[in-house]
Every structure is written in structure tokens, then in C-alpha cells.
Amino acid sequence: MAGEVSMIGSVILALFLAGYLGQQYLPPPKPRVIGLDLGTTFCSVGVFHPGSGQVEVIADEEGRKSIPSAVSFTLTEVLAGHQAADLADSNPQNTIYDAKRFIGKKFDPDALEQESARYPFKVINNNGSAEFEISTNHTFTVSPEFIGSRLLLKMRKMAELQLGVPVQKAVISVPAEFDERQRNYTVRAANLAGLEILRVINEPTAAAMAYGLHKVDVFNVLVVDLGGGTLDVSLLNKQGGMFLTRAMAGNNKLGGQDFTQRLLQYTTERVRQEFGSTPFLKEDVQRLRQAVEAAKLNLTIHPSATVRVPLHLHSAEQTDSPKRSPVLFQAVITRQLFEELNEDLFQKILAPVKTVLAEGHLEKEDVDEIVLVGGSTRIPRIRKLISDFFGKEPNTSVDPDLAVVTGVAIQAGIMGGSWPLQVSAIEIPNRHLRKTNFS
Known part of the structure; x- marks a missing residue:
């Protein structure tokens, strides 16, 4: 019996030794699950590297770590990202942007007409769903999820080029306010790009993960996400590795x-x-x-x-x-x-901040961490406005442009079983949550 135990111990020791030597001397496996941030104005793709535990936000051919969320249709091709954005002035009616505002959303005719009035391209109502009319050598319509799929396909190709392996699986982020239909249509966009979505994660939770808050002892986290076109403020309660979104407010016409x-x-x-x-x-x-x-x-x-x-x-x-x-x-x-x-415009940022605190029944002093997301939070006046309001500095340890994609990439590593293992963020659904919107 003692001999059997000794043999088992030797086998276990040999396996650990083989694993250690493999980590030290063999190249780590390539990531097979990518993290996707399909933003309203810009989008990014990242991966979690096994072995090193580093997150890499993948750049395009020009070294840019985010691409505009724009798709342009010409007589001969469909362009996505920077190439599409460059055509926004010369080909305005066939260059679609802000498609995320429409994906999976049901509109009444008046609301859709009001929402589409600000765009140079034509938005039509198809039984309550928005579609975009394109006129090249013929006229046709495309859906918001198709626009999303072209952006996701471009990011998938960027990842495959960088990693040198095919990519078929991903984790994707969505706004916390997205309902089940909007989430499903976002997944549908990814499916059209040839991707299987393993998990959908809320953007504020992804940002909190990027800042490492899923691994530290904090309770109340305020996420201020100010990008190119929208402001979203979320109040998260966190216990252990579980996140609950307690309140949301924002302004979808400020950025x-x-x-x-x-x-x-x-x-x-x-x-x-x-x-x-x-x-x-x-x-x-x-x-x-x-x-x-x-x-x-x-x-x-x-x-x-x-x-x-x-x-x-x-x-x-x-x-x-x-x-x-x-x-x-x-x-x-x-x-x-x-x-x-x-x-x-800067002063308008404080209105949703005050609202989420009131709805979450918190005082300013009760917020443990203030997390900044989105490139516009780099503006010094905005940072000062937030720090003056709370009486303490917000957490600026992560690039705000890349906070969401970094968190999504960490979650992608978790879903892919990458080493070193990470603590997964578990989101508690809040079925009664409604976003207060200012405009």
C-alpha cells in the first residue's frame, strides 16, 4: 500500500515538474478566445496571453489600438474602420456610424424619426426596427447588426493576423442598459462575422476588471464612461467576485x-x-x-x-x-x-452622477472607487470636476480608451482556461434596473 502511495506521489510530482518545465522552456499556446469592445464611436479587440498573463490590445496595420465604428459602402467594396471614417465627408449617405444606438432596439415611428434626424445617411423603419438605406450602383438596406458584423469581422482579422492562428470564439461587451433583445442582436452580429460568443459581459463590469477590482476588497464602485458620443454612469456593488449594477444614468447625446x-x-x-x-x-x-x-x-x-x-x-x-x-x-x-x-457641457456630466448616487441610496463618501472609462475622461477639466465633486481622485491607472477591451480580454482568457488563472467576475442580473437618461 505504501508503495502505491509513493508511486502516485511520484507521478503527481512528475506532472507538476513537467508543467513547470513546459511553462519555462516551451512557447505558451496562442490565445484562442478574443475580447471585443464594440463601442458606439470606436471599437477594440484584445487577448489574454497564457503564461505571461498579459493583456494585449491588438493594433491595426498602422499601429492604432482602436478603430472607428464606421462602415462605408462604395461601388466596389465595403470598408470598415479608419478607411470608412475617411469617407464620411465625401460619401456621407453611404457611410454608417453609431449603429450601436439602433441594434436590437424597437422604435415607434416618431422616436426613430427624431433619432435619425441627426445623421446624413437614411434610416428607415422596418416594423419598428431600424435599417440603413444604401445607394451605390443599386439601392438596398442593411441592418445595424450587419454593420456591427463588418466591424467585428475586421477586428477578428486583425487578431488572426497578429496571433497567426484562426479565431472563432470571443467574449463581447455591451452596455449595462442593453435588454435581452439588444444583447441577442449583438451576438447575432458576431455570428455573422463567424464568431461564437462564449459570454456577454457588461461594459462597467469589464472596466472594473481592467482596474483589478474583481480581485480586491471594494464594495461600491462608480464607473464614469464618457466616449465620443455618449455618457454612461453606473453604480456597481461588488462582493467577492460578484458585481451587481444598482443604478444607471447617462446622456446619449453627450461626448x-x-x-x-x-x-x-x-x-x-x-x-x-x-x-x-x-x-x-x-x-x-x-x-x-x-x-x-x-x-x-x-x-x-x-x-x-x-x-x-x-x-x-x-x-x-x-x-x-x-x-x-x-x-x-x-x-x-x-x-x-x-x-x-x-x-x-462639462457640467452636464454631474447630473447622472448625482442620480445614480440618489437611486443607489449612497452619499459621495460611500463610493470606494471611481473608475474612468472612455477617451473623453482624459480631459483635465473633466477629471477635476469629478475629483472636486467626490473630494478624492478617480482611479486613472488604466488607459481609459482601453479599459473595457482590457477587461473583456481578461474574461476571454478565463473562458479559454488560460494560465495563470484569473478570478472570474460574476454579474448578478438586476431585472428591475432602468437607465435614467438626460439630454
């Missing part, structure tokens, strides 16, 4: 695009004052918008930024005349000016 638009309006007026006319050519408008966007990003780091753009300045009455020689528009934009132009 980085609005801050850029204020700056664009200001610079357009400066052009009119200096040269007597405003940019009319699509190319000029696009160049000015890109320069303003770049200035906005620079102002998160520097106290001032310069907008420098060559413009042709055709007016509507001069469209048939020969092109003028370009003029050079230059303007120095200070952070103080940017903040003054947007101060009323």
Missing part, C-alpha cells in the same frame, strides 16, 4: 464629438472673421475638423495647441468659378479657451 463641434464652430467663425467666408468644400471642412480634433487631443497634455490648415474658401456662389489659391488659416487654441467653450 467627445460635442466638445470637438464647439471648437469647430469657434474656428469656423475665426475663419469667417479673418477671410470673409467660411469653408465650403468638403475637403476643407474635413481638414479643419481633423485639425480641430488633433488640437483637442493635444490640449489634454499641453496648455495650448495650434490649428494650421490650408483652405480654399469657396462660397456657395463661387462653386463654378476656378479654384482660388489656398490661404493658410492659423489659430492658437488654449486649454482655458477650450474649457470655456465647453463648460456648460
Whole structure:
């Protein structure tokens, strides 16, 4: 009997030794499950690497770690990401963005008409569901989940190119407010891209995982997610590895695009004052918008930024005349000016924060962690607004642009059984939860 026990012990020891030597000297297996963040404005894909335990957010061919959530239809091809976004001004009626706002959602005719009024492309009502009308060499309609599938397919190919192996399984994030139908249609979009979804995880929970909060002793977590087009504030209760979303509020018409638009309006007026006319050519408008966007990003780091753009300045009455020689528009934009132009918009961020605290029956002092998600939370004035309100600094240890995809990639590693093992975040469904929306 003792000999049998000794033999079993030897076998177990040999297995542990083989596993240790394998980890030390053999290349780790490639990740087979990817994490997907299908955002309203931008989307990203990440993987959890077995062995090292590192999360890699996969870049495109130009080294960019997120791609615009845009799809453009031309006479010959369907483009997704940056290539599609570049056509937004020259091919506006056939370049679809913000499709996530429509996916799986039921609309009454008036609500859909109001929602679609802000877009240059045509949105039609198909028995309460939104579809987009495309006119190339013929006219046809596509669904929001088809648009999503083209973005997910592009990210799948990015992952396969980087990893060198086929990818067929994924974990995907969705807003906490998504109902069962919206979640199912998001999964359907992934299926159209040839992906099997192993788990759907709420974006605030994914962000909390990126910050490591699923492994530490915190209870009340406030997630402020301010991206390009929407603001979402979520209050999470966490016990052990379980997350319950207690309250949600937000503004689906507030984000980085609005801050850029204020700056664009200001610079357009400066052009009119200096040269007597405003940019009319699509190319000029696009160049000015890109320069303003770049200035906005620079102002998160520097106290001032310069907008420098060559413009042709055709007016509507001069469209048939020969092109003028370009003029050079230059303007120095200070952070103080940017903040003054947007101060009323920045103040709107606090309304949903106060609402989730009230609905969660919490005081400001009861919040253990404030987590920032979305590129717009990099803006210094916004960070100061939040820290002043709570009397403490928010957690900024994770890139806010990549917080959700990082958390989803960790969950993808868990679903793929990757080593080192992670604590899985378990979400407790809150069937009675409703999002309070400000606009």
C-alpha cells in the first residue's frame, strides 16, 4: 500500500515538474478566445496571453489600438474602420456610424424619426426596427447588426493576423442598459462575422476588471464612461467576485464629438472673421475638423495647441468659378479657451452622477472607487470636476480608451482556461434596473 502511495506521489510530482518545465522552456499556446469592445464611436479587440498573463490590445496595420465604428459602402467594396471614417465627408449617405444606438432596439415611428434626424445617411423603419438605406450602383438596406458584423469581422482579422492562428470564439461587451433583445442582436452580429460568443459581459463590469477590482476588497464602485458620443454612469456593488449594477444614468447625446463641434464652430467663425467666408468644400471642412480634433487631443497634455490648415474658401456662389489659391488659416487654441467653450457641457456630466448616487441610496463618501472609462475622461477639466465633486481622485491607472477591451480580454482568457488563472467576475442580473437618461 505504501508503495502505491509513493508511486502516485511520484507521478503527481512528475506532472507538476513537467508543467513547470513546459511553462519555462516551451512557447505558451496562442490565445484562442478574443475580447471585443464594440463601442458606439470606436471599437477594440484584445487577448489574454497564457503564461505571461498579459493583456494585449491588438493594433491595426498602422499601429492604432482602436478603430472607428464606421462602415462605408462604395461601388466596389465595403470598408470598415479608419478607411470608412475617411469617407464620411465625401460619401456621407453611404457611410454608417453609431449603429450601436439602433441594434436590437424597437422604435415607434416618431422616436426613430427624431433619432435619425441627426445623421446624413437614411434610416428607415422596418416594423419598428431600424435599417440603413444604401445607394451605390443599386439601392438596398442593411441592418445595424450587419454593420456591427463588418466591424467585428475586421477586428477578428486583425487578431488572426497578429496571433497567426484562426479565431472563432470571443467574449463581447455591451452596455449595462442593453435588454435581452439588444444583447441577442449583438451576438447575432458576431455570428455573422463567424464568431461564437462564449459570454456577454457588461461594459462597467469589464472596466472594473481592467482596474483589478474583481480581485480586491471594494464594495461600491462608480464607473464614469464618457466616449465620443455618449455618457454612461453606473453604480456597481461588488462582493467577492460578484458585481451587481444598482443604478444607471447617462446622456446619449453627450461626448467627445460635442466638445470637438464647439471648437469647430469657434474656428469656423475665426475663419469667417479673418477671410470673409467660411469653408465650403468638403475637403476643407474635413481638414479643419481633423485639425480641430488633433488640437483637442493635444490640449489634454499641453496648455495650448495650434490649428494650421490650408483652405480654399469657396462660397456657395463661387462653386463654378476656378479654384482660388489656398490661404493658410492659423489659430492658437488654449486649454482655458477650450474649457470655456465647453463648460456648460462639462457640467452636464454631474447630473447622472448625482442620480445614480440618489437611486443607489449612497452619499459621495460611500463610493470606494471611481473608475474612468472612455477617451473623453482624459480631459483635465473633466477629471477635476469629478475629483472636486467626490473630494478624492478617480482611479486613472488604466488607459481609459482601453479599459473595457482590457477587461473583456481578461474574461476571454478565463473562458479559454488560460494560465495563470484569473478570478472570474460574476454579474448578478438586476431585472428591475432602468437607465435614467438626460439630454
